[in-house]
Every structure is written in structure tokens, then in C-alpha cells.
Amino acid sequence: MTSSEPNDRIDHLTRLAEDFFGERVTHVSTPGGTDRASIRVTLESRSVIATLRPNFRRTHLEAYILKILESECDCAPKFMGLRENVLFQSDLGGNRLNTAIWKAGQADRASIAFSAVEAILRIQKAANRVGLRDALPILGANDDWVENLVHAIDTMESISHGRSITLNRAELCQKIVTRPRSFVKWDCRSGNAAVSNSNSVKWFDFEYAGVRHGAEDLAWLIADEAWPINPEVMEKIILDCLPSExxxxxxxxxxxxxxxxxxxxxxxxxxxxxxxxxxxxxxxxxxxxxxxxxxxxxxxxxxxxxxxxxxxxxxxxxxxxxxxxxxxxxxxxxxxxxxxxxxxxxxx
The missing domain is CATH 1.20.58 (Methane Monooxygenase Hydroxylase; Chain G, domain 1)
Incomplete structure (x- = not known):
């Protein structure tokens, strides 16, 4: 990307936003850096997120999901419009989960972590209820994907005694294969969610969503290297959020x-x-x-x-x-x- 390309893209998104909303843009910011797909556009009456992804199909997939979810669940951005492969969605604010939970005290950390897990499960439940489970692509369904996941065990040899290279990989591949039973947002790292003043959590970036087991979304969060909540606590939170019957x-x-x-x-x-x-x-x-x-x-x-x-x-x-x-x-x-x-x- 040349030095002028980010500015050209921002100018393009700014013009589109003004045309779409019929208001003047007063400020533009790039929360994730100028190389990210989304920017924050402040108009005269509101702030919105404008998203232009390199793959327009992912933009349209995300728009489709947000449109369906908005009447079923309040844990995701609201769909505001689609123009020239640019998605406009509601602005969830700048208090990202990864930063908010790091700054919070211990009591608030537990509350925020609970809200994050609860929001993931609520999104999945709403998506399954309205049929997204039957409409989206199945993720991780081919043999190559599963084998690449399991055979990455070789990575551990450079930082350990490499005992795990002797594991039965064929058996592990069979265990990783799963019936596609639930909507998954995918990429549920803590940087892809926002926290409100009341510690409620909403998730964004749905461009990789699909269908798989469902637990993968929680794995993305638990195994987010910047996530400060230990796995024992996360397990208790998850059990509290799962159906108890x-x-x-x-x-x-x-x-x-x-x-x-x-x-x-x-x-x-x-x-x-x-x-x-x-x-x-x-x-x-x-x-x-x-x-x-x-x-x-x-x-x-x-x-x-x-x-x-x-x-x-x-x-x-x-x-x-x-x-x-x-x-x-x-x-x-x-x-x-x-x-x-x-x-x-x-x-x-």
C-alpha cells in the first residue's frame, strides 16, 4: 500500500458517508490504524463506522448477518446501510474490551468477562433461532483445515521437549471434526468487542462468521493472548452461562x-x-x-x-x-x- 492509498480510501469513505446520510462529516478517525478496514466517521448528528473490506463478499456477508441480528439481539452493531461495497454500522464506542478489562479492577474484570461470554452465547442463540445456522458456510469442514490445525503441534518442538510430536494425530483429527451445530462469529478476540459504561459487551467484525460446533468462539476469547482472566475462572463463567438443566x-x-x-x-x-x-x-x-x-x-x-x-x-x-x-x-x-x-x- 502506497502512502497515499490510506488517505484516498478515507476520502472515499468520507464522501460516501456524506452522500448516504445527507450530513457533513466533521471528524474521521482510524481506531485500529490506517491499514484497517473500518474507520469512525463523525457526522453532524451521529457517529458511525464505515467498513470497506478488501474482499467485498465478506462485507456483504457481514451486512447480511447484522441486518438479520438487529431485531433479535442487542449484542452486535446495528446495520445502517450498504453503498458501493461499504458497510455503515452503528458505532459501539471506543472502549474496546481488550483495554477495558485490563484497566478494570478484579471485581469489574469478572463482571466484564461474564458479559463477554454471555454476549457471545446470546448472539449464537439468536442467530440459530432465525436460521443463520442453515444459511452460512460451514467452517473448518475439510480435511486439510483439520490436519493443519492438529499438525501445528510441531510448533511446540522449538519451545519444549517436543513430547507431543508422538501424539496420535489421526485420532486427534477425528476428535476435532464436529457436526456443524451452531452459528459462530469467529475471531472473538477481545479487541473485537466494546464495553459500555454499565460493563455490558457488544461484539463486532462478523466478516468471518459461519457454522461449526459453537465452542470455537469461546476458545478465541480464552486463548486471546492479551486476555487477563485465567482459564479456571473462565470455565466457571462459562458454566454459569450455559443452560443448567x-x-x-x-x-x-x-x-x-x-x-x-x-x-x-x-x-x-x-x-x-x-x-x-x-x-x-x-x-x-x-x-x-x-x-x-x-x-x-x-x-x-x-x-x-x-x-x-x-x-x-x-x-x-x-x-x-x-x-x-x-x-x-x-x-x-x-x-x-x-x-x-x-x-x-x-x-x-
Whole structure:
């Protein structure tokens, strides 16, 4: 992208917003940076989000989902219009979940985490009720996708004793395959939600939504490297939010949640290790501000801690839990080596 392209795109979105709403734009900001698909447009009477994605099909998918959800659920942005492949949606405010929960005290953190989980499940329930489960593409349904997820175990060899490379991968692939039973928003990282003054949570960015098990959305949140709530607390919150009348169903749900979370943690670690080679370690404040990949050793350590908890929950992944424990020591050693003091790891 050339230096003029972001400004050209912003000018284009500004003109479209003025034409669509019939009002003058008084201010434009780029909350996630100029390279992101969405910008905040302040008009004379309101503030809206204008979204122009590189793939117009994803924009139209998101618009379709928001239009259907708006009368069924208040946990997502309102659809405001679509013009020339630009989606206009309601502005949920600038208090992103990833920043809000980090700044909150312990009591408020628990309340916010509960609201985040509850909102995910409410969105899924509403989407399933109105038929989105039958209208959207099935995600992670082909063999290559499942095998890539499971075979990423190889990533752990570079930060551990590599015990998990001996796991029965064919068996694990069979366990990851699941009946498509629920709408999933996908990409439920904490940077993709906003928190109100009353600590209620609303989720945005639905361009990757589809259908799968359903627990994947919670795995995205639990295994968000910047998420400060430990997995034991998250499990209690999830149990409080799941229907209580069928405990065996909840146990089965949790079994799959922790299985999937184990492998999702590896995907995030793999991303961090790739990005640190390209960019070096980043500061935690920058990561939160721009909703960037958590390229900081403390965040990688957090992923290994979550991964250990998740992997121990299934007999088939117990060896993987031990590799996650090794990974914690690996990333702790990076922090203890004094790289932060020498500037190799940016401080907070």
C-alpha cells in the first residue's frame, strides 16, 4: 500500500458517508490504524463506522448477518446501510474490551468477562433461532483445515521437549471434526468487542462468521493472548452461562471447548513466533491499542499457561500439556534474560 492509498480510501469513505446520510462529516478517525478496514466517521448528528473490506463478499456477508441480528439481539452493531461495497454500522464506542478489562479492577474484570461470554452465547442463540445456522458456510469442514490445525503441534518442538510430536494425530483429527451445530462469529478476540459504561459487551467484525460446533468462539476469547482472566475462572463463567438443566451436555461441551482451545493456543503461539522474527518484540500497550498480534513474551507465556490447562482436560492431549509447561519456562527465560532492559523487548 502506497502512502497515499490510506488517505484516498478515507476520502472515499468520507464522501460516501456524506452522500448516504445527507450530513457533513466533521471528524474521521482510524481506531485500529490506517491499514484497517473500518474507520469512525463523525457526522453532524451521529457517529458511525464505515467498513470497506478488501474482499467485498465478506462485507456483504457481514451486512447480511447484522441486518438479520438487529431485531433479535442487542449484542452486535446495528446495520445502517450498504453503498458501493461499504458497510455503515452503528458505532459501539471506543472502549474496546481488550483495554477495558485490563484497566478494570478484579471485581469489574469478572463482571466484564461474564458479559463477554454471555454476549457471545446470546448472539449464537439468536442467530440459530432465525436460521443463520442453515444459511452460512460451514467452517473448518475439510480435511486439510483439520490436519493443519492438529499438525501445528510441531510448533511446540522449538519451545519444549517436543513430547507431543508422538501424539496420535489421526485420532486427534477425528476428535476435532464436529457436526456443524451452531452459528459462530469467529475471531472473538477481545479487541473485537466494546464495553459500555454499565460493563455490558457488544461484539463486532462478523466478516468471518459461519457454522461449526459453537465452542470455537469461546476458545478465541480464552486463548486471546492479551486476555487477563485465567482459564479456571473462565470455565466457571462459562458454566454459569450455559443452560443448567443438562449437566452432561455441559460436560460434553466443555470437553470439546478445551480440546479445541489447546490447538488454538498453538495457532496463536505459531503466529507470535512468526511475527517476532519479522518485527521483533512489541510493547503490550501498542498491542492493546492497535489490537495487534500479542508479540510479547508475557503474552506468549499466557498462551502456554492457558494451553496447559486446556490440554490436561483431555486424555489424548496430556503430553501436549507438558510441552505447554515447558513453553512457559521458555518465555519466562526470555523475560528474565534482561532483554527488556536492553530494549529487545519493549516495556509496557
Amino acid at each position: 443438562d449437566r452432561s451436555a455441559a460436560d460434553t461441551y466443555l470437553d470439546y471447548l478445551w480440546l479445541y482451545t489447546s490447538f488454538h493456543c498453538i495457532q496463536r503461539i505459531k503466529l507470535i513466533m512468526k511475527e517476532v522474527v519479522k518485527r521483533g518484540w512489541l510493547s503490550k500497550s501498542r498491542i492493546r491499542k492497535f489490537d495487534d498480534a500479542g508479540v510479547h513474551p508475557e503474552f506468549a507465556y499466557n498462551l502456554c499457561k492457558v494451553g496447559e490447562y486446556a490440554a490436561y482436560r483431555n486424555r489424548e492431549t496430556a503430553l501436549l500439556a507438558r510441552d505447554f509447561a515447558d513453553g512457559q519456562r521458555f518465555f519466562l527465560s526470555i523475560m528474565r534474560d534482561g532483554l527488556a532492559a536492553r530494549g529487545a523487548i519493549a516495556a509496557e
